[in-house]
Each structure stands twice: as C-alpha cells, then as structure tokens.
Amino acid sequence: MSKRVPSGYEKRKKKKEEQEKILKLPKINSFFSSAVPYEEGIINSNITQPNTKPTALNDTTLNIIESFKTEPQHSSSKVVPNVEPSLTLNDTTSDKLDTIETFTPEPAPSSSKDLDLTCRYPSDRGKFSDEVLDAQTKRLIMSFGPCKPDINFPRNDSNRKFSIEYYFMNTKSGFKIPRPWLCYSIILDMVYCETCWLFADRLNKSYHSNWVDGVNDWQHLAQKISKHESSTQHIEAGQVRSLWNKNKIIDEQLERQISEEADFWRNVLERIIKIILFLTTGNTALRGKEGKFGDCNKFAEGNFLRTVRLISDYDPVLNKLISNDKDCVKYLSHTIVNELIEILSSEIVKKNCDEIRTSQYFSLIMDSTQDLTKVDQLSIIIRYVKVNYEENKFEIKESFIGFYDLKHHTAKDYEQLIRKIIIKLNLDITKCRGQGYDGASVMSGKHNGVQTRVKYIVPSATFVHCSSHNLNLVISDAAKSHQKIINFFDTVQAIFNFFSSSGPRWALLAFNSDISNKIRAKVLKKVCPTRWEARHDAVFALKTRFVDVLKVLTQIILTSSKTNEKNLAMGLKKQIENREFVLILCLWEPILRALQGISKPLQNVNITLDQASNMLRNAVQTTQKLRNSFEDVSKNANELCLKWGISTSFLNKRNIFAKKHYDELDGDYRLNVTEENFKVPTYNVADSFGFLTPTTLLKLNDSDIIKYSYDFVLKYENDITSDFARQLIALKTVIINSEIKAIKDLAQFIISNGFPSSFPDILSACIIFMCIPVTVASAERSFSKLKLIKNYLRNTCNQDRLSSLAVLNIEREQTINIAIDKIINDFANAKSRRKNFLI
Known part of the structure; x- marks a missing residue:
C-alpha cells in the first residue's frame, strides 16, 4: 500500500497553524537581563521551532555572535525575563540567529560509540544514519578528515564510474583546486557533500537532501558538482563550518574548556609514556608495594611513582596533577601502566611487521628456555632484509616478536603456535624462506620435526641448524x-x-x-x-x-x-x-x-x-x-x-694392552674424529647458492650457469623466473672488473648502481640468501633479557606483561621514533575513558 500524500489544503492548514504558534512565542530580547550575562537555552527557544525562515549571515549577525561570552550554567531551568537596557535585538536579528546551529555538550549517542575507529575510512557516510549528528560525533568525523578513497571505483549499469579527478576543480589557467567537501562513500557507492551533511540547515524551505543522502548518477556529474558548490545551501553550511573550525560558535568557551582539558590530559599521558619508556628500556622494575597513588608511604612506592614525584618538582603539568587532591583520576595506577605498556609494545611489533610485509621474504628463528617459575618460554625472532631504494642501501634485521609460554612440547604444538602467531601478525607464511633452530629433535627432526612440518607448508623454507650451537x-x-x-x-x-x-x-x-x-x-x-x-x-x-x-x-x-x-x-x-x-x-x-x-x-x-x-x-x-x-x-x-720447576719429562707408566681377538689387526687406534665433525649443515645450504658468489660466477661458463640456474629455479619456482640464467650471463660482463667477492656485496652493487630492474631475479636470490639465518644468537640474547625482567623479585609478572616489557627493552632503538600522539589516541579509543584525550 502506497504512502498517503496530504492534499494542498491540508498542507496550507498545517502551515497556518505552525505560523500562529510561532507568533505566540516571546521575542528573543525578552530573555536577556542585566543581572545574568547569559543563560543556557536563550537562543534554543527560537532555533528548535520548525519552519523558521533562515536568512544569510551578515556582519550584524557575526558581531552579535562574537559579543556573546557563553559560560556553561548548571541551574538554567528557569528563564530570566529581565531585559538588559543596553542590548536590543530586533525580529530580523532573531530570525538570523536561527540559521546558526548551537552545539550543546551532550553525551555521545550510541552512534558515536559504535564508530569503528580501526577501519581505513572511519568517516564514511554509509556508517551513519540520515539524522543530524551530535557535536561529539561531528568532532570525531572532522578529526578523521573527509572520506576520499583512491580505489578502483565500481561501474554502474551504464558503464560509468566515479573518478578521483572530481576531487579537484580545474581552472582555466590549469590550476587544480581541491574540493574538501566532496567525499565518496565506499559502502553506499555514492558521492556526497560532507559540509552539507554535517552543517546544512534542514529546517530551511530550500533545503535539498540529494547531496546529503548521496548522488550515484555519474552522468553529467561535473555539472552537478559545480551547481551544488555554488548553491546557497552549500555556502551557508560552509559558513557554519568555518565558524565551528574557528571556535566562533556560540559555546566557544565550553569548547575551549574541553580542548584545554584534553590538552592537559594529553600532556599528562605523554609524560607517563616517556617515564615508562625510560624505565622499561633500562630493565628497571616499575612497581613497588603500592596499589594506587597515595595509598601508602611515598618512600615505599615503586620506581614509576617515585620518578613521577621527582619530575613533578620541576614540571608544572605533573605538579598540578599530583597536587590536585579533589580529582581522584590521575592515570597512575598499575592497570593504566600495564595498558600503556601493551599499547607501546604492540605499536613496535606492528611497525616491525609493516617492514616485514614490505620486504620480499623473511625467516623464522626460534628457541626456548625455562624462566624462574619453570615455565617454558618460546622466543620468536623474524629475520628479513629491509631495502631502501631511495638511499641505495639495505639492512639485515632480526626483530623480536615476543615470548610465548609453551604448555605442550610436540612438533605439532609448535606448528600450531607458529600458524597462530603468523596469522595474528598478518604475515604471509608462504613468504618464509628460512628456519633457524637449535639441534633439539623436536625442532630439527627430519621426519616429524618442526622444520619438516613448516617445509610441508612452504617447501622453500630452508632449515639451518644454528652454527654456534653446532x-x-x-x-x-x-x-x-x-x-x-x-x-x-x-x-x-x-x-x-x-x-x-x-x-x-x-x-x-x-x-x-x-x-x-x-x-x-x-x-x-x-x-x-x-x-x-x-x-x-x-x-x-x-x-x-x-x-x-x-x-x-x-x-x-x-x-x-x-x-x-x-x-x-x-x-x-x-x-x-x-x-x-x-x-x-x-x-x-x-x-x-x-x-x-x-x-x-x-x-x-x-x-x-x-x-x-x-x-x-x-x-x-x-x-x-x-x-x-x-x-x-x-x-x-x-x-x-x-x-x-716441573719436570719436562713424562712419568713412566705401565703399558695397558687390550685383549686382541683373532680377527683384529695390529696397530694403534685413534678416535674417529674427522674433518666432518667441524662441518655443519651450513656448508650444504651455502653450496646451493655458491654459484652466486662473484668470484665463482666469473669462473663458470655459460653451460654451467644454465645448469645451476635451472636447479635453482626448480627450488624457488615461486620467486625466480626462467630469465634467471640470462641475467646471470649478462651480470658477468658487468662485474668483471669489480672487486666484490661475497653475495652480500653483490646485492649492494646491484642496488647502489641502479640495476634492481635489470637483474630482479638475481637481487631476489641475494635477498633470499641473506634472509636465511646463520645462528639463533638473537633468541639466546633475548633469554638474557628474560632473566633480567622476570627475576626472583618480579616472578609474578604475567605472560603478556613479560612479553611487552621484553619487546620494549630488546627493540629499544624503535622507541626513540615512536609516535606519542598515536599512542595517546590509541589509548583514548581503546575504551571509554573518564577524561577526554581527543582535541
């Protein structure tokens, strides 16, 4: 059944009744008094009325708005009827004030709580309803910026699609002027005006919702965009947005107070984070016997609170925090500290994983040991090559991922744990090209060891028994x-x-x-x-x-x-x-x-x-x-x-002869210790890459190069193309007069001389070779940090905190360039906080 549309008579009758209601309302100047500077709700009496005629903003309106010094009143239930003699407002001014939206500090609705702040485009129009949003949600949307994705836009039935060229306006002189208001919703497959969506006056008779709801008709889109950005509705919405951005809205004092409070707590959190980094990078214990700040004698407090007190003597921000006894929220409890430690370590691991994903390949290094509480701790290191083509250099890195407690010790359990960690880090296990473990049978077993199980998933993941262990x-x-x-x-x-x-x-x-x-x-x-x-x-x-x-x-x-x-x-x-x-x-x-x-x-x-x-x-x-x-x-x-004065001759002892059986030969026997005892599996792995060594490559003829390259391509068929042999033959003529001797030097030669695109397969082979681990020394060094962190005084440290502290200490070079503002934002967005950290 179709929706009933009211007749023209009914519309005129309804309009007349609404106008009569408006005429019965008191004038705006009746709400002003010389005794009270401003009361909350003065202008809301006119703004909340429907069908009010909005007019454009002029200089008179702006001067009136700037003259209002608003202060939040807690007892504004009564309206003061007195009128200040020196201030007079006419009806025209009252009507013009209706065009400005007042943003009252209301608690965030459910829509702002449901915001997915972790997605790539959190301000997408499709994530919100068509209703007018509250001030807090608007502030969040504007803080994330306009939704302007650069993707392969879908085509409609007419084979037309949106283009990023519409984000800009091309002038006649050839300049590109950006359109900050124009946004594209991936969810709705529509373009919309963010300015009109957030700030357009929906009570205006000339209000049109097409650019608020979205436009998906791509035919003549340029003309539609040009027509909208010159419309009165868009210009008025832009004026309101400009006032918002310049803090010239009616409740600017409240906004400034919120901003100052958020800035203060961000400064507090910044100092807390730096104190945590200072203590954790030096393996210093944070907590003492205290529970919360001020619960016990300050001389019994831990290093963290003692450091806070010390800095507060010289820092006004921390001094204000500590001296304010009325506010019980100080963000100095061990729960907050542990949460910040976890966020910091997660950010460092995430940064390292981003580098691993940008590199071509990586290798796994693992080793385990028992901590002080007899819990088996598995240390995981990822080895990769970070190539910087802009600076023509590369770096071999081994990044610590964390400690993981082992409850079971079979090869299957190790494999499942590796899979779980790789998925959690959002890495591709098919890019694994090397494994480095010690000689334990569960790790290096040829039939059912961890290295065999990983090879079953990735056949090209070469296993190397740790050379130092060997x-x-x-x-x-x-x-x-x-x-x-x-x-x-x-x-x-x-x-x-x-x-x-x-x-x-x-x-x-x-x-x-x-x-x-x-x-x-x-x-x-x-x-x-x-x-x-x-x-x-x-x-x-x-x-x-x-x-x-x-x-x-x-x-x-x-x-x-x-x-x-x-x-x-x-x-x-x-x-x-x-x-x-x-x-x-x-x-x-x-x-x-x-x-x-x-x-x-x-x-x-x-x-x-x-x-x-x-x-x-x-x-x-x-x-x-x-x-x-x-x-x-x-x-x-x-x-x-x-x-x-020791005698330089041996003492004479009676010779001891073993019984000789009839089938034995005479002669001395010595231990069967041969040269093979000094050789390790490293030889075999290195020999498979031996033809890449520049000194060896120059000695090979073309037929030998083709043979070696064919075997190599079969092993790394997913990484090396059939053009590998041709590249090797061509490389011989390039390096014939060079002095490079090692494969590592060959990779540097290719990168520094601008040959990565000329010899891509050779560079990939060199990177694979450098990715393969030689020892598990990095994992062994992490055990030294484990003993320093989880000692007999700190043996109640839980697993997550232990791993996070180890990451902050082992990867302490990464903490120098960590983005403190991002950490604060992550902390604020993790869950609801009692204080506001978002400016």
Missing part, C-alpha cells in the same frame, strides 16, 4: 673424546670451585702476584658446557694464572689449619703439577682461541651463510695446522713447566 657441540664432543681430556676439564672446574667457594682463598689468589695490578681482572672462570665461549675463558685464565695458582695452593698447604682445606689443596696441586696437564693446557688454549675467533662473528646479525662457511673452513685449517705443529706446543709447555 660449533659448541663440536667442542663439547671433542672435550669428551678421551678420558684424559675429561679429567683435564674436571680439574679446571675443580680449581675454580675451590677458590670461588671461599672469600679468603679468592682474595689470596687475586693479590698474590707480582703483576697483580695488571692481571687482576683476569680471574678464574667457570667451565659451562652450554655457554659457547666458557671453555676458552676458563682455560685461558688458568694458563695466565698457572704459577699464581700453584703458589697459593702451596701457601694454603703450609699455613692452613683446616684439614679438609689442606687435603683439597694437596690433591689439586698434585693433579696440575705434572707435564701432562701443562701440555694439555697449552694444546687446548690455541685450539679454543681459534674457535673463539669465529664464535663472536657468528653471533652477528649481519653475517651471511657464505661468510659463516668460510670462517668454519678456516677453523678446520687452523686445527690441522696445530696438529702438525706439535713441537711448538711442546716447547710452550716446557717453558711453562720451568717457571715452577
């Missing part, structure tokens, strides 16, 4: 290869335990040396099987202080009154006071020193697989040279023996 395993296995070597390291550890367990003995060793002032810092070290450099530090310290150790042991034997201490000293002295121990000491020190030289570079973030392979090969060659130079080692051992 090197440490080689050293550990070598240290257990013979009983004499096992006894040697046990003796080194026993000497450390003997001196470190007693303060007087430790002090006696520290100062019982003729050159103690020079070597006092070189103290005995502990032999730790899991620390990569602990064995070298322990052996080197004992070799340096060998004579001092024997002196102190002798002194303890002669002067100590404790039988147990004497016996321990005699036993240790007997074990080290022979040439065999000294020879092993002089043999292991240069071996461990050579491996120590590559342990540090392997932990560098910028190291690549080819560099790691070369270092490991050099380590193998160094050990082979030491094996062939046994005479030099023996000479050094004899010199050390003579310093204490």
